[in-house]
Amino acid sequence: MSFDELFEKMRKRIKELIDEFEEEIRELEPMWTADGVLEPLVSIGRYPDKYVVVIDLPYADFDTLSLSIKDHLLIIECALKREIMFERWGAYREIKFKRYHTAIRLPLDVDVENIRIEKDTARRMLRLIIPRIRIE
Amino acid sequence: MGNNNNPLILGRPRRSIGYERLIIHEYFDPYEEPIPEYIILGLPDAGLVGSIASKYLVMSKNLKLVGEIDSPNYFPPVAVVHEKTPMSPLQIYLSNDRKYLLILSESPIPVPAVYPLSYAILEYSREIGIKHIISLAGIAVPNRLQIQKPKAYWLASTKESADLVAKLGLEELKEGFVVGPYGIILKEARRKGINNLAIFVESFLDLPDPESAAIALTILSQILNVEIDVKKLLEEAELFKLQTRELMKQTKKTMSEMQKKYEMQMPLMYQ
Numbered sequence: 474m475s476f477d478e479l480f481e482k483m484r485k486r487i488k489e490l491i492d493e494f495e496e497e498i499r500e501l502e503p504m505w506t507a508d509g510v511l512e513p514l515v516s517i518g519r520y521p522d523k524y525v526v527v528i529d530l531p532y533a534d535f536d537t538l539s540l541s542i543k544d545h546l547l548i549i550e551c552a553l554k555r556e557i558m559f560e561r562w563g564a565y566r567e568i569k570f571k572r573y574h575t576a577i578r579l580p581l582d583v584d585v586e587n588i589r590i591e592k593d594t595a596r597r598m599l600r601l602i603i604p605r606i607r608i609e
Numbered sequence: 610m611g612n613n614n615n616p617l618i619l620g621r622p623r624r625s626i627g628y629e630r631l632i633i634h635e636y637f638d639p640y641e642e643p644i645p646e647y648i649i650l651g652l653p654d655a656g657l658v659g660s661i662a663s664k665y666l667v668m669s670k671n672l673k674l675v676g677e678i679d680s681p682n683y684f685p686p687v688a689v690v691h692e693k694t695p696m697s698p699l700q701i702y703l704s705n706d707r708k709y710l711l712i713l714s715e716s717p718i719p720v721p722a723v724y725p726l727s728y729a730i731l732e733y734s735r736e737i738g739i740k741h742i743i744s745l746a747g748i749a750v751p752n753r754l755q756i757q758k759p760k761a762y763w764l765a766s767t768k769e770s771a772d773l774v775a776k777l778g779l780e781e782l783k784e785g786f787v788v789g790p791y792g793i794i795l796k797e798a799r800r801k802g803i804n805n806l807a808i809f810v811e812s813f814l815d816l817p818d819p820e821s822a823a824i825a826l827t828i829l830s831q832i833l834n835v836e837i838d839v840k841k842l843l844e845e846a847e848l849f850k851l852q853t854r855e856l857m858k859q860t861k862k863t864m865s866e867m868q869k870k871y872e873m874q875m876p877l878m879y880q
Contacts (some may be wrong), residue, residue, distance in 0.1 A: 504854055514854050516815045518751055527754055529816045529854075531847035557851065563690070593754060597847060598816075600754055 509556070509571040513549070517577075524583060526601040530573055532557060533597045537572075540601075542585050547577040549599075582608050617694040618674060626736075628729035630682040631722075637675035637703060639737040647709040647833065648734055650744040652790055653717045653860040655869070656812030657853050658747030661822035662829070663713035664849070665842045667702050672711060676701030678729070683722035689715050699726075709833060710739070715856065717863035718790055727793035731803055741770055741804040743832065744791045745825040747812030748782075749872060759811035759821045761828055766798035770806040773832050782809060784879050786871040789864070806832070814869070815861040817853045819846035 474482075504512040518525040530551055537552040556569040579585070584604040591600040622634035639645070651663025666672065677697040688695040698715035718726060734742055748762065762782040765771035771781075787795060791807050798805035808828050812821040823839040830837035842849065 504858060511851075511854075514816050514857055516813060525751075527813070527816065529850060531850040559852075596754075596820075598754060 509569050510574050511570050512575050513573045524603040528599040530597045545579045547579055550574050582606055618692045619694050628732055629725050631680045631725050631729045634677045643707050644738050645707055645710045646740045648739050648742045649711040651713040655747035655749045655814050656818030656821055657857055658810055658812050658821045658825055659745040661819050661849050662745045662825045672702035675703040717860045720866050723790050727790050744807040746791050746809050748809035749814035750811045753813045762809045764807045766795055766805040770804040773806050788867050788869045788871050817850045817857050819849045
């Protein structure tokens with residue numbers, strides 16, 4: 474094995490370990506914060522020509538929806554139609570949930586200029602169709 | 610504020626039965642007449658279809674909590690608290706007319722628990738004289754957001770269970786994979802001659818799907834000949850989705866460990 478191959482193997486393994494670590498951290502994190510921010514559920518499908526990202530935003534006020542992309546990070550923010558509290562939920566009953574926020578790391582082969590956004594206002598869901606580009 | 614004089618909703622079990630390091634704790638007499646005819650299963654799976662349907666059934670029909678399933682070997686060290694009472698996340702409910710039992714889980718079934726739990730449910734059903742086990746499940750479809758009315762399929766372990774849906778005009782699942790406890794229960798029920806009917810409704814894989822749960826319940830109401838009004842479930846779909854987000858996130862991880870995406874593959878022996 475050449476030095477370059479060995480280096481590449483080490484680089485891949487380090488990336489895998491970092492990904493595993495980040496995944497474990499994410500699993501332990503609650504999907505909300507004490508100041509009322511909810512992280513939405515996101516479903517990502519990868520197809521030969523595109524990625525399809527579906528974001529579930531129950532109670533979202535789509536008039537306040539904001540999507541932005543910075544350095545392959547898709548940032549989604551949206552307020553709730555009204556504040557939500559769960560009054561019998563143990564130590565967390567006084568938290569008022571007010572808005573959604575999430576940041577999704579996009580793969581490198583996405584065409585960020587040609588993202589199509591579809592809103593399903595009845596179900597309060599978003600569908601993003603993101604074309605894939607060929608990386609040489 | 611809660612009234613401290615209220616008793617806990619569960620005390621000491623009347624009977625605890627062990628099934629290979631899994632324990633079913635009973636708080637009722639399963640042999641009292643009328644003996645329940647059905648066990649409904651609502652375990653966390655694709656779109657949480659069974660879980661949401663079960664939760665709604667418990668709430669709308671005011672089902673009575675009559676049992677728990679626990680395991681020091683297979684389940685994480687968790688107690689869920691309801692009305693001041695610590696209990697297992699895997700619970701058994703009974704309808705007021707004793708027609709059916711319902712098993713639901715408030716946490717995903719860990720992969721090592723899938724086989725033992727499936728066997729325990731089958732053995733318990735046989736022991737107390739259940740006629741049919743009915744599984745409510747989602748079957749993930751990639752274009753779910755474009756589907757207005759999800760389609761339902763069925764699969765049965767015996768002719769007797771198949772007869773339950775004979776007149777409902779549903780499509781039989783003829784080829785494919787079923788991953789998770791519902792798959793194990795189906796194949797083991799067939800081997801043991803136990804009646805098991807599984808209803809699969811098209812759903813999201815990893816997003817809660819109350820609409821599909823409503824369809825599963827509508828089919829269940831026809832099978833059981835029991836009225837289940839799903840109007841409130843559909844009206845409160847956003848609330849159900851909000852409340853089940855964390856369970857969906859955990860279930861997604863478990864489904865990934867179970868290789869749930871097998872269900873979207875074509876079997877080798879497909880002809």
